[in-house]
Amino acid sequence: MIKANILAVRPTGVSVLVMEFGFEGFVRLKSVEEGGPWMYDEETMSLSQTRGGSSDRLAMFGEVDVRIEVRVQDAYREEVVVSLAEDEAGNTLTGSDRQVECEGEKGNKKRRRRK
Numbered sequence: 001m002i003k004a005n006i007l008a009v010r011p012t013g014v015s016v017l018v019m020e021f022g023f024e025g026f027v028r029l030k031s032v033e034e035g036g037p038w039m040y041d042e043e044t045m046s047l048s049q050t051r052g053g054s055s056d057r058l059a060m061f062g063e064v065d066v067r068i069e070v071r072v073q074d075a076y077r078e079e080v081v082v083s084l085a086e087d088e089a090g091n092t093l094t095g096s097d098r099q100v101e102c103e104g105e106k107g108n109k110k111r112r113r114r115k
Helices: none
Strands: 002-010 013-018 023-028 039-041 046-051 054-059 063-072 078-084 099-103 109-113
Touching: 002 054, 013 063, 023 063, 023 078
Parallel strands: none
Antiparallel strands: 002 013, 002 063, 013 023, 039 046, 046 054, 063 078, 099 109
């Protein structure tokens, strides 16, 4: 998991910038209309969800932890997938857990700690 800044919020997800790698990506989220938990607020340009007793809100210029992985598709094509990092309870992480996880083609996981 790695820190990213939210650049834009849309009903379908958030655009993020990962400063450590100079990488910009889009995190797709399922809205309530699509059967997911995320509700888009057009006035505040934010996405929010409520699970159990906790709630998560994603707004422009906020920080969020993301997971970046490379998925190998047919014909040896690779796709970079950015997703929100979640804890065991399914809550979106915005804390200081800074473990980076990279998965290669053969499924070998490499982990390192940021300083």
